[in-house]
Amino acid sequence: MNGKLKAALLVLAVGLAGCPGPNTVKKPYDLVTPDGKPYCGGYKYYYQDPALEIPVKVGLPRVLGDRVAHNNEGFPYMITTEIPAKSSYQQGVLPNGLVPVAVNFMYFADENGVEHYPPPAPFVAGPWNAPQSRYYEVYGHLWTRHGALLSLHDPATGRMVRASTYGWANNNFTFVVMAGPDGYVYLAGQTADSRPMGGEGYVPWDLDNYGVNTDLGFEPWLAKINPETMELVWESRIGLSKLGMPRSYDGYYYPQSLLFDPVTNSVLVGFADTLRKNGAILSVDAETGTPRWWTGTFPPASRMYWAEGGPASREVYVVSENQVCWGNGGAITCYMLPSGLHVEKLRLPSGGSGYVGHETLWYLKEFVTLYRPVRDSSGKAIGVEEIPYPEDGYVRVVSSAPAPEGGLNVAVQVGENYANDTEWDRAKELQAVREDAERGYYNNGVVMILGRIGPDGQLTYHTERVMPPEVSPFRPQVVGNRENTQYFYAAFLERAGRTSLLLGVGNLGAACYHDKAFAVRSYGYLDIGGRAFGLLYKEGWSPGERLATPDRTPYTEYWDSFYLGYHMGAPQAYVKTGEGRYLAWRGGFGAPSGRPDPTIPWGIGGVATTVIDLP
Numbered sequence: 206m207n208g209k210l211k212a213a214l215l216v217l218a219v220g221l222a223g224c225p226g227p228n229t230v231k232k233p234y235d236l237v238t239p240d241g242k243p244y245c246g247g248y249k250y251y252y253q254d255p256a257l258e259i260p261v262k263v264g265l266p267r268v269l270g271d272r273v274a275h276n277n278e279g280f281p282y283m284i285t286t287e288i289p290a291k292s293s294y295q296q297g298v299l300p301n302g303l304v305p306v307a308v309n310f311m312y313f314a315d316e317n318g319v320e321h322y323p324p325p326a327p328f329v330a331g332p333w334n335a336p337q338s339r340y341y342e343v344y345g346h347l348w349t350r351h352g353a354l355l356s357l358h359d360p361a362t363g364r365m366v367r368a369s370t371y372g373w374a375n376n377n378f379t380f381v382v383m384a385g386p387d388g389y390v391y392l393a394g395q396t397a398d399s400r401p402m403g404g405e406g407y408v409p410w411d412l413d414n415y416g417v418n419t420d421l422g423f424e425p426w427l428a429k430i431n432p433e434t435m436e437l438v439w440e441s442r443i444g445l446s447k448l449g450m451p452r453s454y455d456g457y458y459y460p461q462s463l464l465f466d467p468v469t470n471s472v473l474v475g476f477a478d479t480l481r482k483n484g485a486i487l488s489v490d491a492e493t494g495t496p497r498w499w500t501g502t503f504p505p506a507s508r509m510y511w512a513e514g515g516p517a518s519r520e521v522y523v524v525s526e527n528q529v530c531w532g533n534g535g536a537i538t539c540y541m542l543p544s545g546l547h548v549e550k551l552r553l554p555s556g557g558s559g560y561v562g563h564e565t566l567w568y569l570k571e572f573v574t575l576y577r578p579v580r581d582s583s584g585k586a587i588g589v590e591e592i593p594y595p596e597d598g599y600v601r602v603v604s605s606a607p608a609p610e611g612g613l614n615v616a617v618q619v620g621e622n623y624a625n626d627t628e629w630d631r632a633k634e635l636q637a638v639r640e641d642a643e644r645g646y647y648n649n650g651v652v653m654i655l656g657r658i659g660p661d662g663q664l665t666y667h668t669e670r671v672m673p674p675e676v677s678p679f680r681p682q683v684v685g686n687r688e689n690t691q692y693f694y695a696a697f698l699e700r701a702g703r704t705s706l707l708l709g710v711g712n713l714g715a716a717c718y719h720d721k722a723f724a725v726r727s728y729g730y731l732d733i734g735g736r737a738f739g740l741l742y743k744e745g746w747s748p749g750e751r752l753a754t755p756d757r758t759p760y761t762e763y764w765d766s767f768y769l770g771y772h773m774g775a776p777q778a779y780v781k782t783g784e785g786r787y788l789a790w791r792g793g794f795g796a797p798s799g800r801p802d803p804t805i806p807w808g809i810g811g812v813a814t815t816v817i818d819l820p
Contacts, residue, residue, distance in 0.1 A: 238673045245672060246722030258724040261738050261761040268707070268740040268760035268769070272818045275768040276363040278356075279811030280324035282346075284311045285354060286532040287771075287793030289778035290392070293383035293463050294606055295511055297780020297788070299432055303357040303366055304782060305390045306812055307382035308792030309532060310370065312350035313343070320349050327367050333403045333430075333437035335372030353379035353392055356812055357432055358790075360782035363814035369435040371428060373398035378531040383463035383472075384780075387491060389438065390430040391472055393460035395423040395531075402428060402440040423456045427474060427489055441494030443474060443487055448499055448559045454478075458485065459529045459540075462509040468516050469556070471497060475506025477529050479540040484523065486553075486563075500554055500563045503570075504547035505529075507776075510607050512550065513660055520566065522613055523549045526776060527601035544600040545573035546617055548658055567662035572600045572617060572654065575635045576642035584677075586645030592635060600637050603775040606697040608657050608704055610747075616695035617654040633678055638668060646674035650690030650715050655706070657748045665748040669693055671710060671718045690715040693753070694737045694773035700785045700819040706746035709737025709773045710759050719755040736770030744819075768815050785819035 234247035246257045267273065279285070290307035298304055312335070314320045320337065323330035335352035342348070352372015356365045371379075375398035383391045429438040444455030462475030470492060476485040484506035488497040504525035512520035525547040530539040548569045554561040579588035604616040619637045636642040637654065649672035656666030672678075672691045694709030716722045716738070723738040739759025741752040753759075772779065772789040779789035791813050 238676060243720050244676070245717035245720075247720075257721045259718060259721050259739065259758065259761055260724050261763055261766055263763040265762040266760060267762045267765050268742050269765075269817065269819075272820070273765065273769065274363060274816045274818075275764060276814045276816075277811050278365045278814075280328060280354075280368075282313045282315065282321055283324065283354070284313070285309065285792030285811060286537065287774075287791060288530055288532055288537060288776065289791050290353065290379045290382045290394075291461065291508070291776050292778045292780045293381070293465075294508075294780055296386065296463075296465050297384050298360060298782050299357075299384045299390070300386065300388045301432065302360065303384075303432060304360050304780060304788050305355060305382050305384050305432065306358055306778075306788075306790045306814065307353050307355050307379055307392060308790075308812055309379055310351060310354040310792075311343070311348055312370075314347040314349050316346065318347050320347075322350075324368075327365055329367055329369045329435040331369065331434075331436060333369070333371055333435075335370045336374050336403065338374040352377055353394065354792075354812070355382070355390065355392065355430065355435070357390075358788060358814055360786065360788050361816065363788060363816040365812065367432075367435055371402060371430070371437065372396075373400065373402060376423070377426075380460050380529075380531065381463050383465060385429075385465045385472070385491065386467055387465065387470070388432070389491075390432050391463055391465070392428045392430065393443075393463055393474055394426060395456075395459060396426050397423050402426070402437060425455065425458055425460050425474075425476070427460070427472065427494065429491070429494065439494040441489065441496070443489060443496055445476075445485065445487065445499055447496045448487075450499075450560075454480070457481075461505065461507045461526075461529065464509045464511065464521065465491070466516055466553075468519075473509065473521075473553075475502075475509045475523065477505035477507055477525075477540075477542060479529055479542070482543050484525070486521075486523070488554075498554060498557045498559060498561045500561055502551065503549045503565070503568045505542050507542075507602075508605055510605075510613065513611055519553045519555075521551055521553060522607075523551065524602060524605045524613070524615070526603070526605075527598050530776070541598045543573070544598055546571040546600070546602060546615060546654075546664075547573075548613065548615070548662075550660075550662060569658060569662050569664060571664055572619070572637040575599070575637060576639050577634045577636070578642050578645045580645065584645075586643065589639060589642045599632070599635070601775075604695045604697060604773075604777055608697070609699045609702050610657070610704060612657055612659040614697040614704055614706075615656050615658060616693075616697070617656070618693065619652040619654060620648045621651055641668070641674065644674070647677055649674065649676070649678045650717075651692045653693035653695065653708075655695060655708075655748060657704075667749050667751060669708070669751060669753045671753050691717050692737075694770065696773050696777065696779065696789075698785075698787060698817065698819065699781065700744050703745045704747070705742065705744045705819065706752065707769070707773070708741040708743075708752045709739070709770050710741065710753050711738035712736060712770075718753070718759065723761065736766055737773055738766055738770070740765060740769060768813060771813070772815055787817040789815045789817070 234243040340348040356368035377396035379394035457480040484502040507526035575592035578586040692715035698705040
């Protein structure tokens with residue numbers, strides 16, 4: 206090597222040594238508050254300052270320590286959708302002590318087109334099972350069955366005890382599951398098949414033969430199941446046309462909630478009306494499956510809860526979750542319902558037949574008007590512009606539960622839908638709280654409102670943010686596992702007669718936490734996906750007490766984020782199983798990443814459960 210070449214290489218080496226690498230701090234920060242302090246890790250595009258990272262990895266301290274246990278069980282050749290059948294929060298445990306869990310599934314033949322059915326124990330086969338049909342190939346495998354996977358779980362361990370499937374050859378979906386105090390399991394959903402549930406006498410459905418359809422597409426159904434044998438007791442079509450409504454309405458009424466009424470030995474079915482954007486409650490005889498009466502509700506009945514006096518009070522809370530979603534393991538479809546917080550407290554009718562009226566004790570409608578700051582040339586807020594009532598789910602309820610202090614706890618996401626450039630420019634300043642618009646705030650992603658509605662209908666709330674609201678956000682740009690926005694999840698628990706709040710912060714599309722940013726490291730084929738990165742927990746929580754504050758560092762143990770963070774996504778499925786004890790579940794598992802597990806042939810057909818025990 207000659208001297209000139211050596212000199213040139215030396216100069217190049219010195220020059221490269223002086224260039225900042227991807228993990229080297231460079232100045233100045235390009236994400237700063239008006240007073241010059243960094244936020245969201247200080248940089249737009251990749252992590253450069255270890256001092257501003259919050260690692261998400263295996264082996265860190267856990268948010269609830271050993272009071273949480275995760276399970277993941279599934280069957281070969283089965284895929285489940287990540288959206289679970291919603292739970293009946295207050296009626297989630299059977300008298301025999303087991304917890305019914307339901308998810309929608311798809312079943313497949315192997316690579317040679319051979320169906321391996323029934324699945325192995327603890328599966329229970331019977332004539333009520335979803336029938337075999339010939340649909341079409343998905344990912345190179347023949348799709349042969351679909352419907353509801355119902356499994357019974359030990360509340361102490363979360364492990365599966367028994368399981369079976371229910372459904373039809375034609376399209377059908379299950380939306381909600383309930384453990385009846387009468388000892389039976391109840392499922393409710395929609396079907397496009399006019400035949401009875403079960404496989405006997407079915408004509409296979411393929412691309413040329415769709416079997417027997419209902420006359421108007423989908424119609425709602427309710428099923429009663431014996432949990433000891435998994436046998437179907439009865440299946441009833443519960444369209445409101447049975448009680449005088451036009452037949453054309455049945456396909457728009459989606460069962461979304463269930464309550465068992467021991468006073469009248471009936472099942473109360475809560476509907477979301479996707480056409481008129483309101484709801485209804487139907488009373489069904491628990492012994493025979495015969496519809497008795499129905500009444501309308503102001504909000505869609507996404508959730509129903511007995512009020513403070515229980516069934517004897519005859520008072521029920523009805524809560525809208527602003528959307529109806531379904532799927533059988535593949536794509537998810539949603540109907541959007543009116544934005545905002547919609548809750549009705551009502552007294553049930555005393556009886557009757559057909560349509561009957563009820564007494565509305567109060568109807569709360571909040572965050573249904575959005576506000577945008579009006580700014581002068583310098584950017585200072587000088588007024589507020591009201592935005593017309595949004596119908597697109599921009600403001601939606603993602604969690605609700607009875608508060609042990611009385612009333613309901615609610616968690617409301619603001620700013621969920623602004624995916625494209627046009628929506629981003631419109632939505633980056635929209636506020637659900639007028640005072641925030643008057644202050645000139647930006648939303649900087651998804652903001653969360655946490656509140657409690659008292660038994661008298663009075664709402665107390667506060668807003669959680671982890672990005673400086675006075676900073677105008679740049680359009681989100683995803684680089685690796687990072688996007689410079691904020692996101693929240695929430696779940697309400699109970700301990701010692703007080704509310705405990707589990708708050709999730711961040712996800713794959715929102716890495717910010719005040720001055721810091723979550724740093725997710727890949728573990729082989731595992732990833733966090735659409736789950737909360739960080740978790741915060743507070744016992745004895747009340748509205749007004751913010752959790753996601755700069756002085757609190759979230760817990761970011763990988764497996765807690767993976768499971769608990771996923772259970773906290775909407776729609777939530779978790780039930781209270783005892784004093785301070787809960788069981789949560791979700792589908793779409795079988796391999797931790799949601800990809801096929803090589804030890805389970807063609808299977809992501811799992812049910813993930815998490816046991817929470819707060820002594």
